[in-house]
Amino acid sequence: MGEDVLMMEGRKDVGENGYSIKENEKPPNPLSSSYTQGFGHGHLTPPCRPSLVRHASLIKIREDSGESRGASKSEFIPIVRSGGWADIGSRQSMEDVHVCVDDFLHDYDGREHFGEGPGAFYGVFDGHGGKHAADFVCKNLPRLILEETEFPREIEKALTSAFLQTDNAFAEACALDSALASGTTALAALVLGRSLVVANAGDCRAVLSHRGKAIDLSRDHKPGCAHERCRIEASGGFVSDDGYLNAQLNVARALGDWHLGDDIKRRRPRLLCPSSSYDSGSPFSCGPLSAEPETSSTLLTEEDEFLIIGCDGIWEVFRSQNAVDFARRRLMEHNDPRACSRELVVEALKRRSGDNLSVVVVCFHHTPPPSLVAGPVRSRVQRSISAEGLRELQSCLDALGS
Numbered sequence: 001m002g003e004d005v006l007m008m009e010g011r012k013d014v015g016e017n018g019y020s021i022k023e024n025e026k027p028p029n030p031l032s033s034s035y036t037q038g039f040g041h042g043h044l045t046p047p048c049r050p051s052l053v054r055h056a057s058l059i060k061i062r063e064d065s066g067e068s069r070g071a072s073k074s075e076f077i078p079i080v081r082s083g084g085w086a087d088i089g090s091r092q093s094m095e096d097v098h099v100c101v102d103d104f105l106h107d108y109d110g111r112e113h114f115g116e117g118p119g120a121f122y123g124v125f126d127g128h129g130g131k132h133a134a135d136f137v138c139k140n141l142p143r144l145i146l147e148e149t150e151f152p153r154e155i156e157k158a159l160t161s162a163f164l165q166t167d168n169a170f171a172e173a174c175a176l177d178s179a180l181a182s183g184t185t186a187l188a189a190l191v192l193g194r195s196l197v198v199a200n201a202g203d204c205r206a207v208l209s210h211r212g213k214a215i216d217l218s219r220d221h222k223p224g225c226a227h228e229r230c231r232i233e234a235s236g237g238f239v240s241d242d243g244y245l246n247a248q249l250n251v252a253r254a255l256g257d258w259h260l261g262d263d264i265k266r267r268r269p270r271l272l273c274p275s276s277s278y279d280s281g282s283p284f285s286c287g288p289l290s291a292e293p294e295t296s297s298t299l300l301t302e303e304d305e306f307l308i309i310g311c312d313g314i315w316e317v318f319r320s321q322n323a324v325d326f327a328r329r330r331l332m333e334h335n336d337p338r339a340c341s342r343e344l345v346v347e348a349l350k351r352r353s354g355d356n357l358s359v360v361v362v363c364f365h366h367t368p369p370p371s372l373v374a375g376p377v378r379s380r381v382q383r384s385i386s387a388e389g390l391r392e393l394q395s396c397l398d399a400l401g402s
Contacts, residue, residue, distance in 0.1 A: 078118060078191065082102055082360060086356070089353060095356055096356040097125045098311075100362075102120050104146075104190070121190055123309075126184060127182055128185075133257075136166075137166055140169060168267075171267060174259065185221075195298070199295045203315075205310060207320045214324040218294065218296065220315070221294075222252060223250065237263070245264070245288055253289065255291045265287040313354075322392060341359050
């Protein structure tokens, strides 16, 4: 890494991406020349594009045209503003990484956006067993997305392929340097015009605020979940009584972790054709631990206010609706996504989250979220509980009933 991104592990004053920061400074851009001068080795073998054969659980979880959420007749074009924050929390080292790139295409190679509206990239990466995998994925995934032949025509396919290519490239890096051995969950969000596309592998989460209502755009990949348990067992793995994949990992999907052995993850033989693509009809890897993301696509409307993406340290102490309510109140006060991210992290620390903490907030309007007061309240009506409290109570009752 360059001198401008020196790692500050073990420091309580660690800011964004685990690096030392100055006030009002943005997180490092993995697409800048100073950040992309290599990772351990000068060159990696160019990864190849897979032809995917999916288990039934490897499916898109949400595809929304915007019409079901009241899209206006006049086409809405979002204006993105973003900010992120991170803290080491109660851990001894910082293994989370995040990135905000509001002008993705231009910052990468000077290209102009292919259509009207923004072309932005955001990501959170929660490392385990070290930070090398999270750093590697943060640096290489954006580049591989843009190099995909499917991009931007088939964005979800491009994201899926780029995830797998990044995983394969990290396997090659680990083969050259065993000290890199580690793994990471990954969640990436692309805003291209009106389209918001999310790809997730692991237990990071993306939540959209639609006029104050929390809409999950990803689901947590825990080994104990029914859809993940089925895929794990079909791949020859098992879920232990305490909910761990093969009694080793508490996530069902991640990039890296090649060092854990063939019973967790193994590479398929490389059968290359002249076009340098796999001709075996198989993904890069097989085994219970999958690097293939679940994707969702949403057409943004005027009522879509902001997006929160965060590593699992945030979601240990925030429900999705609670996080949206908290962030919405803060944005109504100061309309600053970076300050809002910091306040989410500080609140998670107060709630005693036991993990590293990383979160990114992306706003889709210049103005703050509007008040949701429906109208004047009669003077004889006295409230005894807030709207946020009612939502929290309903969430608790729903959880008890499920």
